[in-house]
Amino acid sequence: MDNHHYDEDEVLFRPIYETGKGFYALACALAAIVVFGLVMYIRQLVFGLGETGMNEPVSWGFYIISFVFFIGISHAGTLISAILRLSKAEWRRPITRMAEVITGIVLIIGGLHPVIDLGRPDRILHLVERGRLQSPLLWDFTSVSAYFTASSIYLYLPLIPDIALLRDRGGKFHKLYKVLAWGYDGSEKQKHALERAINILMVLVIPIAVSVHTIISWIFGMTLQPGWHSTIFGPYFVVGAIFSGIAALVIVMIAFRKAYHLENYLKEIHFRYLGTLLMVMSLLWFYFTFAEYLTTFYGHEPPEMRVFDYKFIGSFAPWFWLMVACNFIIPVIFLSNKKLKTIGGILTASIAVVIGMWLERLIIIVPSLANPRLPYPTGIYVPSLTEISLLAAGIAAFILGFMGFSKLFPLISVWEIKEGRKESVREVTERLNEYLPTSKHVKVIEEA
């Protein structure tokens, strides 16, 4: 057993076996926030949704905002990891696991939000017993559960070889690993089957991920509300989701790189590549936002303009312009400038984007509801303590879930790193040889 304990990737296993005081302190603090949120939710269950700041006409608030936001973050994972795997980007190896874990955890949290928002959560099974497939809410229910199923399998499959490694090391949680490893022993046949399954899933998971956020946007897009009834919403939401997903991924990677000393695995170049992706998404987001609001403004329909003015110059203007700063100005400044595109700079941009994308959901949902078509007084929405503490609880539960995962499984795919070390150079050389036109270049690469 002692032989097993030395491994050049030992640092990846260390968090599983060693836990510092700081970890417990942080976990306790986060758990306290989650428990507080839970207490507030029970209060809401007892007294009714009146405990929130929602009213008429603003009948949706923080919960629906968080729902869209968290599901958006979930696109970090599966989609990015699937696309990087599919495009054979070698730098993906230390990233994919974390991305997939984000998806798994955030989907559970995000998926719970519509339930928190229900006036009668005790009747949730009505959705199954007498659900109407004509309602976009049912589409949503279906697609989010399909996405959760696909992405948790997509997280689990590439985890199997690592679980087998953990099982062979013995010690903590030995029995759990034995069950979860499914008798994987790394034989050629098993490896081949696993790779095939991963390949099928990664292709399958991309359309599911795209459909999930499209359908979430349709909850709004299918209604007649000014500001919501727009054909651009599907792609706009998908772009926003990937955008916030990458930003969340960068934040998580930087945090755990520091906490678990993964500097040797997550190098600056990984962040620079992700930073470039983030920049591209920022420009795309701006393009969609610009196109959406310009058409509204040019058409100048009175009910649409009421919402438009409310966002641009009315009560929501500070939030709107803060969103533009967070989602476009700050990321572009930090990511387009070589001097500022350091890990610190990329982290700043990512934090701005996560805040900005949350604001974007706020700005899409509340102003449309606050400005009804008929001459009702403009709605006012101020979130209550219940809603704020449940948002905090959602974020805390996410961090806590991630920390918990890191104590059971390696946050970086060990077998994929090993495989990369063993085979990548040869594979990439072969691939390059296929691309390049003359035999002269081949020699150059072989010599190098």
Next chain:
Amino acid sequence: MPRYGMVIDLNKCTQCEACITVCKLENNVQIVSKENAEMGRAMFWMNMLTKNYEGDFPNIRPETLPVSCMQCDEPSCIKVCPVRATYKRDDGIVAQIYPQCIGCRYCMANCPYTAKVFNWFKDEQPVEIEKSYNPDVSVRPKGIVEKCTFCIHRLQKAKEQAKAEHRKLREKDYQPACAEVCSADAIYFGDLDDPNSKVSKVMKDYRRFALQEELGTKPKVQYLSAMSE
């Protein structure tokens, strides 16, 4: 099968708001606390909207509009309901099934008339008010959506009465509370498909208009515009 509808003559309307008050009493609509009312949680099945003010203080002439559920023939609320808690009956009334509603409030978000209200809290009233509840209408629990039903319980009662007396339902047998109480007789209610009913005759008036007809919701609550002097 009849198709019930309503026409409100704004020329006759005196803005006394008796329809709004009687509606709350008739249908046991929850009376919320002052703080909640200020937050925008006052519950009305029929509401008085102020479109415009004319003149200067103190000689103001507000231009108002009594608005209830429009009982659309193409209701956008039932389209989005995930559990069929709201549906259109054969007689055209858009009804709510309270025990089915999960309280997602999607119908509220999709109603272009903002006609639906939500029970944010449990209905708790002083004993005196509870004693005066209308026994024909259920008190709704917290966490569900409700709205104007054209006093559907009155239709039920009238039908049974007519059946017991072996006769057909007459127009005056079934009138919602607001139409009955209106002292100016500004509210006409009846069968739109019956060419002889008062309401279908009034529908032909050149002053007739409906709210947001351009959305294609085909509202069955319509108006006769006020004539300016």
